[in-house]
Amino acid sequence: MQATVTDHRCDVAVLHLKGELDADTAGQLHGILADLLERPVPKIVVDLSDLKFCDSVGLSAFITSKQVISARGGWLSFAGANPFLVQLLETVGLSRYFAIFPEVDDAIAAAQL
DSSP states (O other): OEEEEEEEGGGEEEEEEEEEESTTTHHHHHHHHHHHTTSSSOEEEEEEEEEEEEOHHHHHHHHHHHHHHHHTTOEEEEESOOHHHHHHHHHTTGGGTSEEESSHHHHHHHHTO
16 A cells, blocks of 8 residues: 655645555554644545555554544545445445545535535
């Protein structure tokens, strides 16, 4: 998995993920999210448009981070998920727990509301 972070207006960080998120790469994701959680009010959009696969270990990294983010008054949302990832999030019930947007710009715009 490759990961990059870009900052956008409204103090929103966009985490771009590419490749496969699984047990072998989840540690890398934990490290990146830990850095983003250092922000006073973490606002994170995870761009899934280039993520091809995610397993339960990867999902657990997002769940753990969301708990910390919510406690600090921030949020974490997903954008650009392919049909496989959308179905995965719906199947495990996370589509009710995370906001899922079609595009990154949609998620950033929602941050301004």
